[in-house]
Each structure stands twice: as structure tokens, then as C-alpha cells.
Amino acid sequence: MRPAEAIGRAIDRFYIGPVAAVVPRQTFRYAACGGLTYGLFDPACYFLVYNYIIAHRFVGLGFAVLSPHIAALALTFPLTFFVGFWLNRHVAFRQSPLRTRTQLFRYALSVGGSVVLTYAGLKFFVELCGIWPTPAKILTTCMTTVYSYLAAKYFTFRHARE
Numbered sequence: 001m002r003p004a005e006a007i008g009r010a011i012d013r014f015y016i017g018p019v020a021a022v023v024p025r026q027t028f029r030y031a032a033c034g035g036l037t038y039g040l041f042d043p044a045c046y047f048l049v050y051n052y053i054i055a056h057r058f059v060g061l062g063f064a065v066l067s068p069h070i071a072a073l074a075l076t077f078p079l080t081f082f083v084g085f086w087l088n089r090h091v092a093f094r095q096s097p098l099r100t101r102t103q104l105f106r107y108a109l110s111v112g113g114s115v116v117l118t119y120a121g122l123k124f125f126v127e128l129c130g131i132w133p134t135p136a137k138i139l140t141t142c143m144t145t146v147y148s149y150l151a152a153k154y155f156t157f158r159h160a161r162e
Helices: 003-012 017-022 025-053 068-092 100-128 133-156
Strands: none
Touching (some): 003 025, 025 068, 068 100, 100 133
């Protein structure tokens, strides 16, 4: 059994009763993939990078200086990007007729919007509200969830069957 099939079956075990009555399977799988990627994987990576790799220090790039929370975002982004794309393509929206490179390009565009929202959220919560970076990252991720789902369903993986 392929990993995507195993993940899909594991997710479907929780698609029961009242949830199945009101939430389409594709939406449920998308939420589960997002929960895995952005609820567990991303915050854990962000925490490790921020605390142990960046170690709360500013990062000089020669042409700019990144604050620690933005540098951690820049380092965790590629990992989260590819994990999220793979899960969405192979688990949540696996029946999309669009070619992989078309999906990847569209996914990059929609994620670009999420990055802008996340950047603005981190700047707002950390620098204006004084919230610690890891909880601020979790809050900004929650804010982008609705946008991300709509972009995936109606743009990136459009016409995907359940």
C-alpha cells in the first residue's frame, strides 16, 4: 500500500457519523491534511528552528537583517510547502485532472497569499501585540486556513472529484 493510501485510510477512520452527515469527505481530508501539516508538523519545525537553529538571534543576510521569528518562518517554509502539497495532491484532492506542474504552480501562488498573510500576522502579533513567536505563528496559521481551503478547492486542485 502506498503512503498516500495509508494516510487516506487512517483519516477516513475518523470520518464517521455526525461528521460524515455534514462535512464532505474531501473537505474532511483537507482539514485532516492541514491539521497534520499546519497543526503538528509546522509548529514543531518552527519551534525547533526558532529555539535551536536561529536561537533567538537576528539573522544578517548582507542586504537585510531578519528578526528571529521571520528567519524561522523563512527556514520552515520550504518543508511545510512540500509536505502540504504532497498531502493535498495525494490525499485530499487526489482525483484532480490537472497536471502536477500546473497544480504545483497554482499551489505556489495560493501559498504565496498565505505567506503574505502569515508575515503580516507575525509582524502584528509579535511586534505590535507582544505575543511570543510560537503562539503567534499558530494564531496566524489559524487565520489563513479558510483562505487556503478556498484557494485549494477552487483554484489549485479545481475539478477534483471526491
